[in-house]
Amino acid sequence: MKFGVVVFPGSNCDHDAWYAVSRSLGQPAEFLWHDAASVGDCDAVILPGGFAYGDYLRCGAIAKFSPVMRAVKEFAASGGLVLGICNGFQILVESGLLPGALIRNRGLKFICRPVRLRTETTNSPFTSAASPGQILTFSIAHGEGCYFADERTLDQLEAEDRVVFRYLDNPNGSLGDIAGILSEGRNVMGLMPHPERACEPLMGSSDGLVVFQSMVAAFAACHT
Amino acid sequence: MITPELIASHQLSQEEYDKIVALLGREPTYTELGIFSVMWSEHCSYKSSRLHLKKLPTRSKLVVQGPGENAGIIDIGGGYAIAFKIESHNHPSFIEPFQGAATGVGGILRDIFTMGARPIAVMDSLRFGPLDDPLTGPRNRRILEGVVSGIAHYGNCFGVPTVGGECIFEPSYSGNPLVNVFALGVFKKDEIFYARASGVGNPVIYVGAKTGRDGIHGASMASAEFSEESSQKRPNVQVGDPFMEKLLLEACLEAMQTGAIVGIQDMGAAGLTCSTCEMGSRGGVGIEIDLQLVPQRATGMTPYEIMLSESQERMLLVAEKGREGEVLAVYKKWGLDAVIIGEVTGDGMLRVRDHGTVVVEIPNRALADEAPLYDRPHSKPRRDAPMEAPQFRSRDLGGDLTALVASPDLCSKRWIWEQYDHVVRTNTIQIPGGDAAIVRVKETGTSVAMALDGNGRYAHLSPREAARLAVAECCRNLSVVGALPVAATNCLNFGNPERPEIMAQLVEAIEGMGEACRFFETPITGGNVSLYNETLGDPIFPTPVLGVVGLMPTGAPVPIHFQKPGQAVILLGGLGACDDTRFGGTEYAKVVLGSLWGLPPALDMDYEKRVQAAVRQMVAEGVAISAHDLSDGGLAVALAEAAFGPAEVGAQLEFSSDLRPEFLLFHEGPSRILLSTERPDEVRRIAAEHQVEALSAGETVAGRVAVRNRGESLIDLEVRPLRVGWAGALEASLRG
Secondary structure (H helix, E strand, O other): OOEEEEEOOOEOOHHHHHHHHHHHHOOOEEEEEOOOOOOOOOOEEEEOOEOHHHHOOOOOOOHHHOHHHHHHHHHHHOOOEEEEEOHHHHHHHHOOOOOOEEEOOOOOOOEEEEEEEEEOOOOOOOOOOOOOOOEEEEEEEEOOOEEEOOHHHHHHHHHOOOEEEEEOOOOOOOHHHEEEEEOOOOOEEEEOOEHHHOOEHHHOEOOOHHHHHHHHHHHHHHOO | OOOHHHHHHOOOOHHHHHHHHHHHOOOOOHHHHHHHHHHOOHHHHOOOOHHHHOOOOOOOOOEEEOEOEOOEEEEEEOOEEEEEEEEEOHHHHHHOHHHHHHHHHHHHHHHHHOOOOEEEEEEEEEEEOOOOOOOOHHHHHHHHHHHHHHHHHHHHHHOOOEEEEEEEEOHHHOOOOEEEEEEEEEEEOOOOOOOOOOOOOOEEEEEEOOEOOOOOOHHHHOOOOEOOOHHHHHHHOOOOOHHHHHHHHHHHHHHHHOOOEEEEEEOOOOHHHHHHHHHHHHHOOEEEEEHHHOOEOOOOOOHHHHHHOOOOOEEEEEEOOOOHHHHHHHHHHOOOOEEEEEEEEOOOEEEEEEOOEEEEEEEHHHHHOOOOOOOOOOOOOOOOOOOOOOOOOOOOHHHHHHHHHOOOOOOOOHHHHOOOOOOOOOOEEEOOOOOOEEEEEOOOOEEEEEEEEOOHHHHHHOHHHHHHHHHHHHHHHHHHOOOEEEEEEEEEEOOOOOOHHHHHHHHHHHHHHHHHHHHOOOOEEEEEEEOOOEEOOEEOOOEEEEEEEEEEEOOOOOOOOOOOOOOEEEEEOOOOOOOOHHHOOOHHHHHOOOOOOOOOOOOOHHHHHHHHHHHHHHHHOOOOOEEEEOOOOHHHHHHHHHHOOOOOEEEEEEEOOOOOHHHHHHOOOOOOEEEEEOOHHHHHHHHHHOOOOEEEEEEEEEOEEEEEEOOEEEEEEEHHHHHHHHHHHHHHHHOO
16 A cells, blocks of 8 residues: 655655654655645555645645645545645645634644544544544644634534544643544544654554554455 | 944954955955954854864764864764754844744754754753843743744744753843754765865855845844843844745755755855855855845845845855756755856955946955954953852751752743654654653664753853863763763853953863863864853853763663652762852752852762763663653752652652761762662672762652651652642743
C-alpha cells in the first residue's frame, strides 16, 4: 500500500509522516508537491501538519486553493483514504471535505503536550485495528485546534458515529471534546493530535501505529 | 560632507574615523560611512572582546570548523556532522519583545542552514526582571510573554523543535532582558557549505525576502546602552516571517544539492553589507553588486538604506558561472526571489553601483579584518555584594523548601515550553524538564545531548569562578543523561566594556571559561558577545551563558524522576563542602534570605571530571534507574524535583554530617548527582573505580520527601502539595 504525503509550502510534519509510514510501519511512501495535478498511484493520502502557506490568513484558507487539493478531493470522492493531521485537518475543514471549523485554542496559546484520546468508533478505516473505547496517547501541537460546529452538525456527527476521537482532558475547548472526525463516506479523517509522532517507544508512545495499521488493513480488505 | 556630528551619530570615534580615511586614502561617502559604522560596531567586529576571545580553546579531534564561520561544526561519526551556535537578541527583545525574540530565532536558524545543515533543535536562555516587582513587574511580565510568544511563533512555524533552555529572574535584567538562542543542525560531513566567495566572474545571487527599511542600524543599536529614548528605536527592530524562512531553508538545502553553489551566507546583522564583504574577505576576492537589481519592498530606498537594511530571511550566494540557471530554478520552484545582483571580482574590493555610479568602493579586508581592536583597560570586576554573610537561622526548613521550589527561578517552566512545539521532526528523546535535552540523529544511531547554563548571581560574585562553574554544570547535565560532552558555544552578556570594572568581568569570565573548557575538553567553536547591556547606567549581572553539546548512543533516556518505592538512593559525589562565604550565591540566599554575598560554590575540576565519568559509566551500564544533578537549590531541591514525576515517588534520606542544616540541604556545591538504583553495589563499584564518593543516602518511598541528619528530622513533606506549588507558580505570577 503506497502512501502519498502532500507537501505544501510551509508543511513541517511531512518528513515525520513519511518516516512513520515508511520506517515505523514499513509501507512505501512518497511526497506529493502542492501543485501536483493528481495523487498518482498513491493508495492513501496524508495531509501533514505545519503552517501551509504560512497560515497568516486563517489556517488552511490558502491551501484549499492549491492544485493538489483538487486532486485530493477527486481521490476522496472516489473513496480513497485521506488522513489530515493537525494543519491537514484544518485544510480538510477549509476545503469542505469535513464539516465544522478549527478556531483559536481556549486560552489563546499554542499547546504542545501529550494528550489521552478515547477511540469513539472502530467503524472506520482509520481505527478498525483499535479496540472500542481504547485510550491512545498522542501529542498535540497547535494554536488553532478548538473544534467548532453548529449544533445540527454536531448532532449529525454524533448520530452518524463520525466522532472518531475524543479528548479525555480537553486541552483546547473543542466542542464535545472532539479531537477527530470522519467524513460522511468515512474514508476521510481529520484529527488535531499527531499519530505520526507516536509510532515508536523512543517517542514515548507507539499508539499512533494503530491508525496507520487500520488504514493498511482497510486497503487490503478492499483489494483482495 | 562628513561632519563630526555625523561621525558621532554613527557611533564611531574620531580615531576610528581617521583610520577609515587612512584605509581609503580619502573621505568616505555617506554610504561608506554607514557601512564602516556597522561593520566596525561592537556587534559585528568584537573590537573589545577579540583580544581576549583568543584565550579560548577552539580545537579538538572532532572539531571540523571552529570560530569565524556562521557556526561551529563537530564530527559526530558515521559520516555526519552537527553545526551549532548560540546568539543573543537582547536589545531588540527589550524594545519589541515579540519580534525581537522571533527574529533572534530566525537569525540563528539561518546561521545553521546557511552551512547546509538542517536545524533539528533550538534552546533558549532567557533572563527577565522580577515578575512580582510592584514597579517593573507589569513590564517584565509583558516582556516575558512577548518573548515566549515570539520564540514559539517563529520556531513552531519554521518546524524546528524548541527542546529546552533556562529562564531566570533578577532585578538587574528589568531594563535589559536577555534572549540567547541556541540552534543545532545536522548534515553529511562532506556536504558542508562555507561563507566564502571565489572564482572571478562567478555570479552573486540574492535570494529570499525583499529588502525594506526595517532594521537599519540594528547592529549599531545592539552596541549601545539604553536610555530613556530607547523606545524610539522600535523601527530598528526587524520583523520576522518564519514561513519565508521555512521556504528559504528548503530551497537552500535543495539548491545546495545541485552542486552549483560555491559559497553562501545569510544576511543577518548589517545585512547586505556584512554578507558581501565577509564572503569576499574570506575568499580573498572582491564583490561587485548593482543596487538596482536588489529586490526592494519600499520605493525610493537610498544606497545607504539598502546596504544597511536588516530585513530578515535573506541570503547571499555565489554560484558557479554557467550553472546559475540550476540554482535559480530551485528558488523559483519554492516561489522565492532569486536575482543575480553582481559578480565576484579579482581586486578584493567591495564595489557597489547605483544607477551606474559607484557609491561604495572599499577593500573587503578593511571592513571585515581591519576593524579596530581594543585592549580596553580592566580593573577589578564590579561587584556591590559584601563578602560577609548575614546572621541567619531557619525556623522551618520544610517551609524554606516549599518556598524555594515555587520561586521564579526554580519553579516549573512548563507554561513556557508547552507553547513551543518540542516534538516536531520526531527526534526529541528528552523533552524539556530534564537535566539535558536529547535529540536523535535518525541517520546514524547517535543522539546529541545539549544543555545551557549561566548563573549571573555567581558571576556577579566572581566572573571567573562562575564561568568555570557554568562549564562544569553543562558537562554534568550531559553526563547525567549518559552523553560525553564534546564541544561548546558561548554567549557573553555584559555591560559597557568601556568601564574598566565591566571589562574586568568580561576578561575574567573568558579566562575562567577557557580554563574549564580546556580541562573538560569542550572547545568553543563559536558564539556571540553582547555588550552594552545597560539601562540608564545600570549594568546587568555579568552573564556568561554556555551551551555544551555531547554525544551518546540513541536509546531510551535515564529519567530525572524516581520510578518506584523501595529503591536505593545514592548521592554520587557526596555531600560536598560549604561555608558561610560559599553559601552567598545560592538560591536559598536569594529566595529565603533576600541577600547576595561572598563567593560562588567552590569547584574542584578534577573531582568534577571523575564524577562525570562515573555517572556516564553508570548510565551506559544501565545501573542508574534515575539520575539528577544537584545545582540551583542544592540537595533538597534536587530531591524534590526527582519526586515530581507522575508517580510522585519521593525518598527518605539519612545523613551523618557536620554541615549546618541550611548548608546540608541547600548549598550548591557542584560535582554531585542524586541516583536511584536497584544495584547499589554496582554503583559503588563504578564510583570506586573513578575514586569518587557514592554516599548511600536512603531509599525511595511513595509520596514523601524526608531528610534526617544524625537522627534529627530536617524536612518531612508530602510530595503532592510541594509539586502543586512548583507546577503552578509561574502561571500564578504571570497573572500578577
